[in-house]
Amino acid sequence: MSLSLDKNGAAPADASGQEPLLAAALGRFEGLLAARGLRLTAARRAIVEAVLRRAGHFTVEALVADLRSRGLAASKATVYRALPLLTEAGILASAVLTADERTYERAVGREHHDHLVCQGCGKVVEFEYEAIEVLQRELAARYGFTLEGHLHQLFGRCADCRKGDTK
Known part of the structure; x- marks a missing residue:
């Protein structure tokens, strides 16, 4: 929609x-x-x-x-x-x-997701990747934690900003 x-x-x-x-x-x-x-x-x-x-x-x-x-x-x-x-x-x-x-x-009415954040232009991409979610649960269990939530943000530079860097 x-x-x-x-x-x-x-x-x-x-x-x-x-x-x-x-x-x-x-x-x-x-x-x-x-x-x-x-x-x-x-x-x-x-x-x-x-x-x-x-x-x-x-x-x-x-x-x-x-x-x-x-x-x-x-x-x-x-x-x-x-x-x-x-x-x-x-x-x-x-x-x-x-x-x-x-x-x-x-937070209501939305599915959980994580973020890729461009440090050049501020663009934010939402993503879901089950392998990361599984790894987080495994790490929490290994260290005796019960997860109640998390924030996962990956910072870098998007393709457009990287293109501008080469000029």
Whole structure:
């Protein structure tokens, strides 16, 4: 399925079709907030909805721009304060950290994957490779660990950047 994105990288509001996903994510988030003595404010709800509309990797700046383009007053500080809570609730994942910025991606409704990151242009390629997953489980077992998750990022230079290096 192909989905056109707006200038901020978000799916159009009417194209999401993700009501069950949203309801489950909001329920999980509201439970976490209640356990912390916090409440689901309009701003927090809007941030959850904006994260779930995202189709790929995004920065905090892009998320704030998405919220503002929808007429919501959202500050970077509000979004940054919500990030750890969204991560703990399993709604958001820190995706890629480069020298310039950190990107995020939604964690719900997506399959696990790893990343190749070009250090020249910042291009990110998502990949799945079962042999790596098996090796990680074997290593964890060898050292007495039970895996609860992982981040796997391989850094290098893409073909386009390597071509530019030879000039």
